Amino acid sequence: MTTKTLTVVRDLLATNKQAAAAIREELRTRGILGVNLLSSPGSGKTTLLEALADRFRDRRRMAVIEGDIETERDAERIRAKGVPAWQITTGGACHLEARMVGKVLGQVPAEIDFLFIENVGNLVCPASYDLGEDLRLVLLSSPEGDDKPAKYPQAFLSADALVLTKTDLLPYLPFDPDRAAAEALSIKPGLKVFAVSALRGDGVDGLAAWLVEALGRLRSDRA
Amino acid sequence: MHELSLVASVFEVLEEKAREHGAARVTRIVLKVGVMSGIVPDLLESAFDIYKKGTPAESARLEIVAVSVGLRCPDCGGTTAREDADFSCAACGSRRVEIVAGRELVVETIELET
Numbered sequence: 298m299t300t301k302t303l304t305v306v307r308d309l310l311a312t313n314k315q316a317a318a319a320i321r322e323e324l325r326t327r328g329i330l331g332v333n334l335l336s337s338p339g340s341g342k343t344t345l346l347e348a349l350a351d352r353f354r355d356r357r358r359m360a361v362i363e364g365d366i367e368t369e370r371d372a373e374r375i376r377a378k379g380v381p382a383w384q385i386t387t388g389g390a391c392h393l394e395a396r397m398v399g400k401v402l403g404q405v406p407a408e409i410d411f412l413f414i415e416n417v418g419n420l421v422c423p424a425s426y427d428l429g430e431d432l433r434l435v436l437l438s439s440p441e442g443d444d445k446p447a448k449y450p451q452a453f454l455s456a457d458a459l460v461l462t463k464t465d466l467l468p469y470l471p472f473d474p475d476r477a478a479a480e481a482l483s484i485k486p487g488l489k490v491f492a493v494s495a496l497r498g499d500g501v502d503g504l505a506a507w508l509v510e511a512l513g514r515l516r517s518d519r520a
Numbered sequence: 521m522h523e524l525s526l527v528a529s530v531f532e533v534l535e536e537k538a539r540e541h542g543a544a545r546v547t548r549i550v551l552k553v554g555v556m557s558g559i560v561p562d563l564l565e566s567a568f569d570i571y572k573k574g575t576p577a578e579s580a581r582l583e584i585v586a587v588s589v590g591l592r593c594p595d596c597g598g599t600t601a602r603e604d605a606d607f608s609c610a611a612c613g614s615r616r617v618e619i620v621a622g623r624e625l626v627v628e629t630i631e632l633e634t
Contacts, residue, residue, distance in 0.1 A: 298633055298634070299633070299634055300547065300631060300632070300633055300634075301541060301543070301631070301632045301633075301634055302548075302629060302630075302631045302632075303537055303541070303629065303630045303631075303632065304628070304629055305533065305537065305627045305628065305629060305630050306626060306627070306628060307533050307626065307627040308624075308625065308626050309526060309529045309530065309533075309625040309626065309627065310625055312529075390522065390525065391521045391522050392522065419521070421521060421558055422521050422522050422558055424558060425557060425558045425623075447605065450605040450607075451556060451558060454607065454619075483615070484605070484607060485607075486615045486616060487616075
């Protein structure tokens with residue numbers, strides 16, 4: 298009996314990274330802006346997507362991949378807006394992986410502008426998994442408290458934009474949007490910050506305009 | 521939170537290497553885990569203990585090497601190691617740093633008995 302020591306150096310996330318790179322390549326080739334939405338459960342990801350669907354109606358075409366542990370509820374809400382949506386139910390897994398998104402990608406119509414991927418509600422695990430998106434949005438709703446960026450730094454560090462949601466509740470809560478934004482910016486300088494109330498429609502135009510700009514950049518880089 | 525599924529990926533690597541080398545037992549595994557990987561070493565050890573039963577790694581020793589955050593500063597060229605979530609350059613204070621270490625999830629070394 299002999300003992301053998303092997304130097305392996307195998308990246309356990311390599312499979313996900315490869316799948317994500319393939320998705321990114323395909324989306325760019327098709328001229329689609331991929332957007333991954335991260336947040337805790339109940340912070341308003343689906344409601345924000347509904348508001349964007351209203352904002353983009355007859356102007357821009359979008360599709361949505363919904364990630365949840367159980368139920369088709371979110372996809373049904375999006376479809377009710379006339380937007381194609383696919384539900385991935387992870388059956389317990391705490392995040393989406395690129396492979397799951399890749400399986401749905403073939404069904405996504407070619408002629409869309411935006412593919413939104415709503416991750417499983419969780420401010421921890423989804424941050425570690427690239428889904429091949431071009432932009433990552435992290436949402437923080439006013440009831441959650443303005444002290445969250447430093448408590449969940451990975452999510453904020455990995456994001457391109459912070460969307461402060463449920464601003465219509467600000468009069469009733471001790472949430473300070475400036476403090477939340479400043480804390481997030483100390484973790485990720487250059488993070489773009491939006492404040493929205495998706496229910497009232499406040500601030501949705503600014504976010505929509507920023508997404509349209511990003512789409513324009515993606516398409517001009519491709520040309 | 522997804523330590524068990526990660527351990528499943530570790531075992532894919534172990535089984536592949538054991539097969540390749542005709543090994544009956546895996547005796548030691550070294551994993552490099554970045555402090556920013558979102559993986560908790562204690563939970564990883566528990567998940568490993570659950571998963572290893574009845575496998576060639578049943579009596580294997582799991583060693584987890586924590587990798588601290590490494591930053592490279594594009595402004596001054598300095599490198600910084602951090603234990604906390606302070607993403608700034610120790611030399612010039614710039615926050616435009618690039619993260620070059622701390623996200624690792626790597627099977628580094630495997631010891632086999634053949």
